[in-house]
Amino acid sequence: MADILQFPPNRTPAPEPEPEPLWREALGRSLRAAREEQGDRLVDIAERAGISPQYLSEIERGRKEPSSEMIAAVTGALGVEFSTLLIEIAGDVRRLRRAATRRPTGPVLLAA
Structure with missing residues (x-):
């Protein structure tokens, strides 16, 4: 049976997979972006809310x-x-998820 060899040999351990993006982080980024886009201060929005x-x-x-x-x-x-x-938020989480799962891979050679 043929062995599968990685070319070039993988000398470094594979990186840990990125954690799933968290809903609360995406929510926070979106809320902050909306507030900053409007030029509002945090204290003003908090007071109104x-x-x-x-x-x-x-x-x-x-x-x-x-x-x-x-x-x-x-x-x-x-x-x-x-x-x-x-x-x-759904778009943000989707983009982060795609970026986290994309991993560059090197060519694989099969040896007889």
Whole structure:
């Protein structure tokens, strides 16, 4: 039976697979991007949403996974459609997932 040889020989261990992108991180990036795009300050959005600036900051940094009510309050304060936010997050997670699974591979030779 033929052996499968990697060419050139793999001298370094394969990198660990990237972890799956987290929903809360994608949510935070989208919320922060929307806030910054509008030129709003974190404290202003937090006040309009009825939450503390510290909590909003943790949401934006992907440290907290807010309830649907909190997300609705923040998107309302931003004037962003919830469905638009979900579509943006889905695209973000999809892009990150593709980037994490793409691995360059070298040619493989079969030896008799």
